[in-house]
Amino acid sequence: MLDINWIKANPAAFDAALSERKNVPFKASELIAMDESRRSAIAAVEDAQAKRNALSKLIGQAKAQKDEAKANELMAEVASLKDAIQTGEATRKEAEDGLRNALLVIPNIPLDEVPRGADEADNKEYFGLNGSPATAARARPAKPSFSYKPKEHFETGEAMGQMDFEVAAKISGARFVVLKSHLARLERSIGQFMLDLHVDQHGYTEVQPPLLVKDDALYGTNQLPKFADDLFFTPHGESRLALIPTAEVPLTNFVRETILAEDELPLRLTALTPCFRSEAGSAGRDTRGMLRQHQFNKVEMVAITTPEASGDEHEKMLADAEDVLKQLGIHYRVMMLSTGDMGFGAQKTYDLEAWLPGQDTYREISSVSVCGDFQARRMDARVKGKDGKIRHVHTLNGSGVAVGRALIAVMENYQQEDGSIAIPDVLQPYMKGLTSIGAKS
Template structure:
């Protein structure tokens, strides 16, 4: 969500930023709506003042027993009341029209985000003195690697057919040691972020109202991308990510600057309709309607959000470093960023079975875009309320981490070696299958 006053004062910059997103100019249209709304408000205020003045004159006329004058003024006030009702309705319509128009617009990218049309224009990201050699190496497999679902089905621990009978496509039933491994990965990650990275663990609701979904930018633009449940007081959405409830923990509040940064993490199921993904990743667990994910959310001041973005990226990377899984980091281009992001890093894990990198984490800084939608603020050093900045990132997707572990640690006999970081969570078991 944007401040229409800022747009009015920075029309060219706003349109130039949207152009990087592949959008047509919007500033003139938005400012015209606001100008019309302001004109109505101005007229409404003027008539309200005139009505108040006339109401006082009625009292004076009655006190002077000038009934004719009082009747004339009362007729005038009645007419003004009708006009006020009309103008008030117009103002509400224009305010909603402006709000709806602003709500449909994506966040504008940071100046250092590469411009591009799609994922093909994303750029590999390295910090100073960092290279592939500073990250875990690719495994040296002396046999033709299998994909995760081939390994899982051969072990009898990954059942897509039964899941389809229960729920349809894009679901899986995990069993036995693979189910335990999936649970171990999630537990390992949540422990890492809470014990070492300073995040507060939260168990949020998995069903939320429309307002939190609007606050983080899922609604109204992407209404068809989610699952909803009926409820007596209205529908509830199954969360597509714990970003929604975690970020909204600060909605409609004014924090003190001393409280910031706030850092939350949660291990939750997530639910996505995968609208628009027909035909993509139909085999295996890469793209599911239901999956577990560890989410990280930070609430910061504007001055610290960029540094927090780098910190959050490092927290997500540490998961893969501890698991000794090779990965790369990509800076997403303007055409591939999410709706609410100013800048996004994707961490892509190496999958030997696919012989390619696949996204396992997405880490974004949103500036005050979500805060304005949630009315989430803090008091600065001068006591003035300011909008917070919000960040979110996967720390990481549990199902995709399971895929990465199985493919990178597979053995020629079909077994999977357990990474040393996960052995304690597996009750000392260091190998499954085979």
Template sequence: MFDIKWIRDNPEAFDAAMARRGNGSVRASDLIAIDERRRGVIVRLNEAQEKRNAMSRQIGQAKAQKDEARAAELMAEVSRLKDFIPAGEAEERAVEKELRDALAALPNMPLEDVPEGDDESGNVEYFGPNGTAETAARLRPPKPVFAFAPKEHFEIGVAEKDMDFEIAARLSGSRFVVLKGQLARLERALGQFMLDLHTTEHGYLEVQPPVLVRDDALFGTGQLPKFEEDLFFTPHGESRLALIPTAEVPMTNFVRESILAEEELPLRFTALTPCFRSEAGSAGRDTRGMLRQHQFDKVELVSITTPEAAIDEHERMLACAETVLRRLGLHYRVMTLCTGDMGFQARKTYDIEVWLPGQDSYREISSVSVCGDFQARRMEARYRPAGERQPPRYVHTLNGSGVAVGRCLIAVLENYQQEDGSVLVPEALRPYMGGLAAIGGR
């Protein structure tokens, strides 16, 4: 969320940033005009209150002097002001809401090094801060080579047996799945492996957050008001709660309405939770298989840090997510999203795309974003700089998938499939699978 003072001071920079995000119709001048109206109302209201207070004192003086005519005249004016002030306060609230709603609907400003583009065709492959295609190729697992035509995940023998879409449809409708037997165990192993990696090697604190949250939490991270149709809501007393679309929502809101000490930063959280999305904007996409579900499990990473450390933290978080795929031996690439493909709250986003041989394509398995103070302003999350006597500053927030468990299961099935319909278990997962080297097969 933007600071209107910053927009007043930097109108050209604001207009340029909105144009890069495809919001060229939004102009700083329009927002400043709303703010001028707000400031005008406040000035008139303050003047009226000061005048009322002064006249109230004059009434006492007039009565003390037994000047009843003057006292009556003053009392009539005070009465008029008393009627004006509630109307002025209502006008102030209305204009405040108009400005807040306008600011809340604006996407975050992209960093200068984010490539420009209208959609995913403008995304650019990323090889690391000082890397090249050659160094990245050495670090990333190679594509698998098959002596047969690889199948899509739902066509593989073990999946045909243990991935049940019919039962799920009878229970819940389309875009749900029931996993059984060894496939259910393999998905559980993936989630446990990711959590152990991030907590023991990457320094994240494992948490188990609620999966139902209030509107305020969704506003804080940017899902509301813009993406309400993508959420599932349930009544809760006179209000409502929403099923989380990602654990980013509760974990980022851990610091809402608080002032941290700089010594506490960075805070790093991770959680394995179910996620719920209506996929309102994806009708007709990926209707077969598990790629696009209403309910799926994901290991999420969230960092809360200082402005100075945020860019390095972004690279660190990307490396943590990449490690998951490297340990599993899954080929992938990293893309820097362009201005037209970035999420609403992001200043810069890296997408990790895993190779799916059954589809003969790369598919997103993780998004890692740095959000600057955009979410912090919406949450009122700040920190007090160490050793400095100055007002608290807003924290910077980051989030990333570490990684999507269901899509990782798809990747394991397709990359480790065997001609007989079995699937080899990656070495890193075998301790979680009781030592099994393969599942399924004839």
């Protein structure tokens, strides 16, 4: 959530910064008008309360002087002010709720270096802080070459008899899959490998968070109110809980309503969890295979930092996600998303796109974002500096990476002409030494 005081001080900058963001519902002038109404309502209540307090003192004086007529007159005025205060409090709450609800649907302001553009066509390939394509190319695994037309993952998986969409559809409907035998183990191995890598080599703390969360948590990480249609809700007493769309939600909310000490930061958390998304806005997209599922596993990375450190933390988090693909031997590229393609809560986002030979294209496998204090304001998450000053923390999140999509990338990049799949070296210990998954006889 953005700071209304900043918007009031920088209305032109606010409108300019969000001019290329999608579906921004309010201009700065409208938000400022809401804030003025809120302040007027607060002032009216405070004035009425001050008058009531002054009259109460006068009532006491009149009673002390045994002037019952004066006391009764003053008490009548206090009674009328009580009604005015109650009405004013209702007006104040309505004005405050109106401003908060408006700010909750305003996206974050992009950083200056983010490419300006309308959609993914305006994304720019990112080669790191040194900006050298040659250096980046040497550091990344090469594209595999095939003497035959490579297959898509679902063709190989179904031919092996270890990937079943029909059974999943009978059980749960479209956009679900059943993995079996060695392919199920391979998917589990990929997730375990990623988790171990982030904990043992990248400095994250492993967490097993709840998979059901309250609305407050979803507001904190900006899934609500804007993306309610993408969530799966379940009744819970008089309220409801939601299945997590990503472990970003519980991990980031660890610091909600908290004042951290500066020496506690950075806080780096990782979790391997199922994720659940209704994919409400993706009708007709990626209907074959595992690319877009209602249920999938993902290793999530979350970092909580000071404002000064968040830029460097973003680069570290990107490198941590890249390391997964490097160790798996998957060719990829990094894209910096444009203003029109960037997520609602992000200031800047890098997408890692893995090369999928079966599709002959790159597909997103990880998204790594810095959110500044946007989520921290929604969660009231702050840090107390060594100078005693209290500020909002900065939050970051990223896929480290999506397990199902990593499985797809391994299946397509390591496929063999006979229909089997070679196992990347780093996964073989998790696969009990298997070096390949054989084709169905």
